[in-house]
Amino acid sequence: MDIVTTTSPDRPARRDATRNRAALIDAAMVELRDDPDASLDAIAARAGLSRRAVYGHFATREDLVLTVVEAGAARIAQGIGTVDTDDSRVAIATIGARLWASVSHVRVMADLAVRGPYRSTVAAALAPIRRTLRDVIEDGVSRGQLRRDIPPAVVARLVEDAALTVLGEATRSGIDDDHAARLVMLAGLSGAGLGWQEAGLVVDETLRNGLVNA
Amino acid sequence: MDIVTTTSPDRPARRDATRNRAALIDAAMVELRDDPDASLDAIAARAGLSRRAVYGHFATREDLVLTVVEAGAARIAQGIGTVDTDDSRVAIATIGARLWASVSHVRVMADLAVRGPYRSTVAAALAPIRRTLRDVIEDGVSRGQLRRDIPPAVVARLVEDAALTVLGEATRSGIDDDHAARLVMLAGLSGAGLGWQEAGLVVDETLRNGLVNA
DNA sequence: ATTATCTTGCACACGACTGTGCAAGATCGT
DNA sequence: ACGATCTTGCACAGTCGTGTGCAAGATAAT
Numbered sequence: 001m002d003i004v005t006t007t008s009p010d011r012p013a014r015r016d017a018t019r020n021r022a023a024l025i026d027a028a029m030v031e032l033r034d035d036p037d038a039s040l041d042a043i044a045a046r047a048g049l050s051r052r053a054v055y056g057h058f059a060t061r062e063d064l065v066l067t068v069v070e071a072g073a074a075r076i077a078q079g080i081g082t083v084d085t086d087d088s089r090v091a092i093a094t095i096g097a098r099l100w101a102s103v104s105h106v107r108v109m110a111d112l113a114v115r116g117p118y119r120s121t122v123a124a125a126l127a128p129i130r131r132t133l134r135d136v137i138e139d140g141v142s143r144g145q146l147r148r149d150i151p152p153a154v155v156a157r158l159v160e161d162a163a164l165t166v167l168g169e170a171t172r173s174g175i176d177d178d179h180a181a182r183l184v185m186l187a188g189l190s191g192a193g194l195g196w197q198e199a200g201l202v203v204d205e206t207l208r209n210g211l212v213n214a
Numbered sequence: 215m216d217i218v219t220t221t222s223p224d225r226p227a228r229r230d231a232t233r234n235r236a237a238l239i240d241a242a243m244v245e246l247r248d249d250p251d252a253s254l255d256a257i258a259a260r261a262g263l264s265r266r267a268v269y270g271h272f273a274t275r276e277d278l279v280l281t282v283v284e285a286g287a288a289r290i291a292q293g294i295g296t297v298d299t300d301d302s303r304v305a306i307a308t309i310g311a312r313l314w315a316s317v318s319h320v321r322v323m324a325d326l327a328v329r330g331p332y333r334s335t336v337a338a339a340l341a342p343i344r345r346t347l348r349d350v351i352e353d354g355v356s357r358g359q360l361r362r363d364i365p366p367a368v369v370a371r372l373v374e375d376a377a378l379t380v381l382g383e384a385t386r387s388g389i390d391d392d393h394a395a396r397l398v399m400l401a402g403l404s405g406a407g408l409g410w411q412e413a414g415l416v417v418d419e420t421l422r423n424g425l426v427n428a
Numbered sequence: 429a430t431t432a433t434c435t436t437g438c439a440c441a442c443g444a445c446t447g448t449g450c451a452a453g454a455t456c457g458t
Numbered sequence: 459a460c461g462a463t464c465t466t467g468c469a470c471a472g473t474c475g476t477g478t479g480c481a482a483g484a485t486a487a488t
Contacts, residue, residue: 195409
């Protein structure tokens, strides 16, 4: 009946317990993506557990969602890592490609960020990632590589949303990974103000340099 | 206690009744934009009425929401009207500018389209508008005016989402109408694959031709 | 001023969800 | 095989939302 803490239990947790905990977080991701107000019943059922068992791992429903959000943000941030280039356009393309590698996590966060009582929580968790993107863009503007007609903050949003839109379309249509990653890169660069031909060149260069899998 | 029908009451409705009905729809728009699951209590309160009074105008909560959705879609479609030009880029810019004129309605619909049990309903109501945009884009692609690197259907989504993103940012920051309309046009054209300089030229041309207020 | 038309306030039934207690059963660790 | 650790199932309290009935009050129309 004790809550299995995520940090350091007094005594090591049982193996099935940790497995079930992970299954719950996983199930919550899937379920919350469809419906941010999904019931604990639905989440527990998907994890193959009873609703009652959830309270053995998380104090409240909010506690579970918070865990999902933080885990998701962490995995996205880790998936992006650091981008080592002077060309902000290449950086944007690289981030886009790496984003595709974390699609499932990204989409959950994106949906949760829009609505529900967790908007602010999710926004806070995503703040570091957004800061990275914004830094890249501001840098690109000051170097004359990116558009000057729209404020950098708004450009950051445009890049973000364009990538998310394509992320959604790509998962929906089920195209292959290479094609999807390319689409995400192209969309992000469009938001950044590049014409589609130029964006294509940047994507090619990015792929050639092997920065994506750094 | 009878429900005031929107089409043709047996006998004309009382003046305050129709006013209250409009107030309810208005309040629902505002409230649903913040929270698609807003309670009838919250909506009625904003309209200056009691929850019980709502049932004098709408049979169920769903009936009210449906009315809001259809009214919103109709006003947006009417706001866009028809665009008379052979240049699909100018057409996109024009639509963007006119979209700004219907911001409040557009944003409600956009938020409702994302989540909640009304996704499909809203999608159906918006279908004609989306078809217009898609036709413009497919036409533009076949004339060599628009990008060929991304499927037209996805491009349509990109244009739509870019415009909505800027619509949100513009309302949030409260800039003036001319500036906002320009941003919306630029964002839409970016999604369509234009570079930001070229997009600027198209916007200037569109404004010069006076197509926006046709 | 009188009638028909709303609106209100309260009552209630109903459903969906959260969070908790407890006993019995299943599973793991050793 | 034994004890500690999960999990289950059920019962229950509490909250919040919808939809309805009804009597009393407010407002508009003529």
